[in-house]
Amino acid sequence: MLRLLSAIGLGAAAGGLIGWIATGDPRYSMFWGIALTIGLLAGTASVFTTSRRAVAAATDPTGELALARVERIRRTGMTINDQPQCVLVLTVAPRHRAAYTTVHREIVDLVALPRLQPGCVVVVRRPVESKANVVLVMDPPDDWERLREAERLRAGADRTIPLAATAQAWPSEPETLLGVPKATSNPLHAVVFALVLVIAAAATLVPAYGTIGRSITAIAAGDPAAAGVVEGDRHDEIVDALVREVGGPQFTSVGFYDGYALATAPSTPGALTIDDYQYRYDRTEHQGPELIQPDDPAAELFDVTAVDFTQVRELIAAAQHESGIADPESVIVRFQRAGVADESGSRPVQAMVLLDSAYEDASVTFDATTGAVVSRS
Missing domain, CATH: 1.20.58 (Methane Monooxygenase Hydroxylase; Chain G, domain 1)
Known part of the structure; x- marks a missing residue:
């Protein structure tokens, strides 16, 4: 688990x-x-x-006990709870097979280190008969403690554990950090x-x-900016998502930026208090009251469903042509009602395109209905 x-x-x-x-x-x-x-x-x-x-499993009493002699010992440099991991070269003398030498790693208690110096006889357990791996038994049963002590006193041909030079080398299987064989x-x-x-x-x-797919498609088409919001082709989709968040199509402004869109609209449908709304990361968010409330909110409202937002990319291209800024570093397109009434006495919805480059910037305003240039600066 x-x-x-x-x-x-x-x-x-x-x-x-x-x-x-x-x-x-x-x-x-x-x-x-x-x-x-x-x-x-x-x-x-x-x-x-x-x-x-x-x-x-390794310390299971059913594992075979055997005597072993420490030939060499060194520290690996790793410690756990201040206890060192050591590498020991052992000559092991099982009861039912020929003696062998093997290399064993184990976390050793500092108190036990003096009993693991070269020449010391120790008791080990062989967890798996078919493997060379052993585990140190520092507190063996009494009968094995007597055998260990007796072996320590033997010399020459009387030894149970032969000299390392006469024993066959048998590599241990990979071991865990704690010195036991790794499970298959x-x-x-x-x-x-x-x-x-x-x-x-x-x-x-x-x-x-959706975002990743658009990015891949835009990069493959050689137009990475198309994966963004303002220079992409999802303006209607974004406005529809904002309409669902607002609860109606009446807005006072909609602005498209590189990675997000911002809108101002009534706090609730029919209200005359204006709040901020955001579309970003493919989701919408109601951000709370607009910092500056309009004097006449009703006069600022317009129906976003009556605006053709598919023309945004065309308006950007027209603004680049009008301003002479062919490769802007930043593009913003903002829709809202005109600040003053036209000859008919109405305040039409306009689209203001803001272009910014390293050495110059420009603002071109279009009529959102006809696409005609209203002003430039």
Whole structure:
């Protein structure tokens, strides 16, 4: 279960990181950090749980006990709770097979180090008969303690443990951090882990699929800016989403920017108090009261469903032609009623296109209905 949770956490973290890079959405930024923490904690817990189970299996009384002599010992530099991990070269003398030499790693209690110096005789347990791996038994049963002491006093041909030079080398299987044999890995487990990780990443990215798809399409078409809001082709879709958030089509302004759109509209349908609304990261948000309330809100309102927002890209191109700014660094298009009435006495809806480049900027205002240029500056 912990391994599965780790796969879900790491997959969600990978998806969150990709989503953050692709969209810039701060929710992904926060999410992937939390998911990564959960994945790492679960993975670490899984490793130690597996190690504890392996230790329990390795110290099972049914494992064969044997005498062994320490030939060499060195520290690896790793410590756990100030206890060093050591590498020991041992000559092991099992009762029912030929003696052999092997290399063993284990976390050793500092108090036990004097009993593990070269030449010392120790008792070990062989968890698996078919493997060379051993586990140190620093507190053996009384009969084995007597055998260990007797072996320590023997010399020459009387030794139970032969000289290392005469024993066959038998490498130990890979060991865990705690010095016990690693459990045999099941390839199916790795496949399931990878599959769960990929599914978690894919599920995390579901809200960003639209943004990522638009970015890929725009880059492939050689027009990365088309993936944004103002220079994209989703203006009607964005306005429709804002209408649903506002609860009606009456707005006082709609503005399109590089990565988002802003609108001002009644706090509730029919109200004469104006609030701010935002479209960003493919979702809308009601941001609260507009900082500067209009003197006559009713006169500022217009029906956004009567405006053709598909002309935004054409208006941008026309503004570039009128201003001579062919490659602006920033583009903003804002729709609102004209500040003064025209000859008919009405205040038509206008589209103001703001262009900004490294050396100059320009503002071109169009009639939102006819597309005619009203003013430029």
